[in-house]
Amino acid sequence: MTKHTTAAALFLSLSLALPAAVQAQPDLRSQPIKAVAVQSTLEGEVMVVNTDTRLMTIRLPDGSFEVLRIPPEVSRLDRVRIGNQVRLTETTTAVLEVQRGRDAGAMGRIAFGGVERAPGGNRPAGTMRNTIRLYGQITGIDQSAGTVQVRGADETRTFEIADKSLLGQLKVGDGVVVTIRDTITGEITVR
Template identity: 25%
Template sequence: MRNSKLVVVVALVALANVGFAQTKPEVDVTSAPGKVSVTGTVKTTSTVVGIEPDTRTVWLRDPKGKVVQVVVGEEARNFDQIKLGDVVKAEYSQAITLTLIKEGATVGANENHSLERAPLGAKPGGTATRQITIMANVTAVNTHSSVVTLKGPQGNSVDVVVQDPDQLNRIKKGDHMEVVYNEAVAISVEPQTSK
């Protein structure tokens, strides 16, 4: 079965930047005529093996024994609740969806954020999300190289490679492309379980 997809130079790079994430990301690509979505998620579990309260630094060891140093920002409540042996669970996800809009669209961009933190006195943790929506103009379609050029609201241009010829044939100069990017991170700190 042929999996038709629009490939965007969006290699879910941030998944590799989670720091202590050594698990392989789960990546999913879905496609419909004029629309494609790419999502990726990384889940990790690490153990606190060091704490430096003055600099708000913790050292985390993953299941393979790799230790990384993480500086915990002031926005994270309850740093003093972290203890050696605590288990830190993190889930990081990204998604990008491109949708072809034939008419009636206006070039523009907007961004939304949310942040939920652990209550005072509890173990640190919380979730943070961000969504960016951009409407861009299709300024060129090169059928020989399978490249579509998009011009964003600030005048910058981006080339997008479209591997599926059926998707490429739907796109014409003057069309619009809506790009929606989402990312979310959830982190929890749990006491060490007794063995």
């Protein structure tokens, strides 16, 4: 399957969820552009876990503390104990699809996600996946930094583009759909 076929299939599947004002726009052209993936890891010792407020405090290796708000979708929080070692890894990716000719006023945001529990084992672990589709417009391009600024209905975000050569093909005012995927994997590493 070619890049263009894949992009067209992705665009067609996305268009089913779009507001009618976005779907009715003529002459849409879609070109996927990948942003740089960002990954961070947080490891430490559980110092406090409160199942009522769903807050967990961990001490990091440098001696500092981090308070984490645990979403209600995460089960087995009651099995986390003071002294457990925990590791959280967050990976964020983004794909921008340029849609020249789309009405800049048809901005919006759709979010969805899910939680997967790790199979088997006694240790609490799992993965949370969240996806946000931001329908907006390019408001800035910084060639030297390799970034694109996108304004949506409620927010403006800046994305670092993986292939800087594609920046020359973009222009301020282009309509875009940005698909942002955030994956957080958490596990108790030592009991």
